Amino acid sequence: MSDDMSDSITITVRDLQRNAAAVLKRLEHGETIIVTRHGKTVARILPPDPAEEAINQAAAEGLIDLAELARARTAQQTARVHRAPASPRGDVASEALQSLRELEGDR
Structure with missing residues (x-):
């Protein structure tokens, strides 16, 4: 996982699969997760509003x-x-x- 901005991180699909619990914990703390596959953004996961x-x-x-x-x-x-x-x-x-x-x- 790598940090892009203070409230957003970029991870690969593989990282998401392997670290789902950690990703959810970061979402609970208000971070936005950008998911990439082969260097291209495929999803943006937002914390609850x-x-x-x-x-x-x-x-x-x-x-x-x-x-x-x-x-x-x-x-x-x-x-x-x-x-x-x-x-x-x-x-x-x-x-x-x-x-x-x-x-x-x-x-």
Whole structure:
């Protein structure tokens, strides 16, 4: 593994295969991994986005409604996003997953 920038490293596909656990640990620490094959970039692996993770966690806990959040186009509208409607089955995670799938379909 070789360092390109302070927050990114470049590794070969073979290094990735042999050192997957170490690569994941570096991702957990916020580094970006650039994967090369025969000297050419074939992939860029990014660490999780803290903001996206916070939104996903809030949705999983039923604190926000992802469908409503997806419709918000301005900061004012985003600030008015309500809690997710209560599920009669209490299956918030499944509903959040369904909302994410619907959001992906809208792209």
